[in-house]
Amino acid sequence: MRSVVGISETGSITKAAKNLGLSQPAISSQIKRIESAVGGSIFQKSANGSSATELGKLVLIQAKKILEANDQLLMLRGGAPDDTPVRLGLSNIYSRRMLAVMTKAEMANVSLYADSSAEIIKCLIDGFVDIGIYISMTDAAPDPTIEVVDQQVDEVTWVRSKDFTLSPGAPIPLLTWPGQIMHDLMTQALDRKGMVYRIAFSSPDYHARIEAAKAGIGLTVLPKRLVPDTLMMANEYYLPPPGMPKMILCARSEFRQKNEKLLDQLRDRFMSM
Numbered sequence: 001m002r003s004v005v006g007i008s009e010t011g012s013i014t015k016a017a018k019n020l021g022l023s024q025p026a027i028s029s030q031i032k033r034i035e036s037a038v039g040g041s042i043f044q045k046s047a048n049g050s051s052a053t054e055l056g057k058l059v060l061i062q063a064k065k066i067l068e069a070n071d072q073l074l075m076l077r078g079g080a081p082d083d084t085p086v087r088l089g090l091s092n093i094y095s096r097r098m099l100a101v102m103t104k105a106e107m108a109n110v111s112l113y114a115d116s117s118a119e120i121i122k123c124l125i126d127g128f129v130d131i132g133i134y135i136s137m138t139d140a141a142p143d144p145t146i147e148v149v150d151q152q153v154d155e156v157t158w159v160r161s162k163d164f165t166l167s168p169g170a171p172i173p174l175l176t177w178p179g180q181i182m183h184d185l186m187t188q189a190l191d192r193k194g195m196v197y198r199i200a201f202s203s204p205d206y207h208a209r210i211e212a213a214k215a216g217i218g219l220t221v222l223p224k225r226l227v228p229d230t231l232m233m234a235n236e237y238y239l240p241p242p243g244m245p246k247m248i249l250c251a252r253s254e255f256r257q258k259n260e261k262l263l264d265q266l267r268d269r270f271m272s273m
Contacts, residue, residue, distance in 0.1 A: 001063040003030045004042065008060050011049035021254035022127040023145045029126055034059065085111040086259055089120040089129030092206040093182075094247075094270075097226065098133075101269045110262070116180050116204060130255040131263070133270070135181050135223075135245045146250050150267050154223045154247040156185060158234035161216040166236075173200030173218030175209045181245060182221050189240040223247075247271065 006016030007027070017027045035042055042056030052060055088110050090098055095114040113123070117134035124132045125143045132146075139151045166172065172190065174197050176183040190197050200218035203209055213220050214230050221242045227233060249271055251263060 001066045003027050004034065004056075004060055004063040005067065007031070007043060007050055008052055008056075011051065013050060020127065021145065021252065023125065023143055026126045026143070026145075085109045086131060086255070086262060087111050087113065087129040089123045089132040089134070090114045091117045091120055091134040093117075093135065093223065093226065094133060095206075098270060102265070106262075106265055106269075116177070116206075118180055124250060124252065127252065130252050131259065131266070132248075132250045133266070134248055134250075136248050137181065137184075137243070137245050139246055139248060141250060145253055147253050147256055148248060149251050149256070149263050150249040150271050151246050152271060153244055154225075155244060156182075156221050156242050157224045157227065158186075158219050158236075158239045158242060159213060159222050159227050159231045160219050160234040161214055161230075162232055164216045164219070164234075172197040172239075174198065175201040175212045175218045175220040177202055177204050177209070180204075185242040185245065186219075186221050189242045193240045195238070195240070 002020060003016060003022070006020055007013055010016050010019065013027050013031075014024055017024045020027070031043065038055060038059060040055045041053050042059045043050045044053050044056075086109060090112060092114040095112075098112070113120075113129060115123070117136065120129065120132045120134040121136075121142045123129040124146055135154060139148060141148050172195060174183075174186055176186060176199060178199075187197065201209065201212040203212075209220055210228065210231070212218065219234055219239075222231075224233070249263070249266055251259065256263065
């Protein structure tokens with residue numbers, strides 16, 4: 001909504017992006033999602049820049065109402081609109097660990113959002129979270145507006161239930177969610193070795209995949225330090241190493257300085273786990 005208002009006020013996606021501290025592709029992505037939701041174009045290019053279409057004018061009216069309502073809602077707790085919580089995006093693999101190592105006081109002004117690593121990266125780029133912690137095969141920042149604060153290798157391993165058995169010659173049953181890094185780590189490792197596999201359980205819910213592993217219906221991959229007691233590392237000779245991803249702590253550039261204390265806490269308490 002702020003992007004809609006920003007483009008309307010400046011007549012330029014580039015200027016709106018600069019004012020909001022977002023990249024131009026992030027702004028464009030937001031506008032496309034809104035246009036998909038309302039069923040038509042809300043901006044048109046002209047000699048003077050970007051101007052609202054008739055539909056866009058209606059969207060602009062509602063956008064201003066939404067922002068006003070948002071600010072009024074924040075005022076109910078005695079805070080000003082600029083006292084909004086820090087939005088922390090976290091790979092759901094790490095969610096339980098985060099709740100265990102950070103105190104209520106430290107998280108008092110944090111709005112926590114847990115999802116897949118791919119989604120957290122997308123939310124960082126689009127400006128929907130201010131700080132992100134996710135798994136990646138590269139330590140490069142995903143966007144020029146984002147800074148890598150800290151990163152470390154997070155060694156992963158195959159895991160299984162204690163009573164899991166694989167029939168000779170049978171495809172290896174995987175517990176995964178296509179398109180995510182853990183899926184790629186598993187399938188690429190097996191492909192390199194020419195091994196046959198099948199998707200035995202597919203869900204975006206990380207904890208559901210853990211439950212499927214406990215039930216003994218297949219194998220999955222987890223960071224070694226996060227393997228629960230109810231599962232065990234699968235060290236079978238036929239399983240190829242699944243790779244060495246990294247845990248990345250990132251922050252949007254404009255938020256880094258004013259959130260340095262929280263970032264230090266995350267480095268000391270979480271990244272060093």
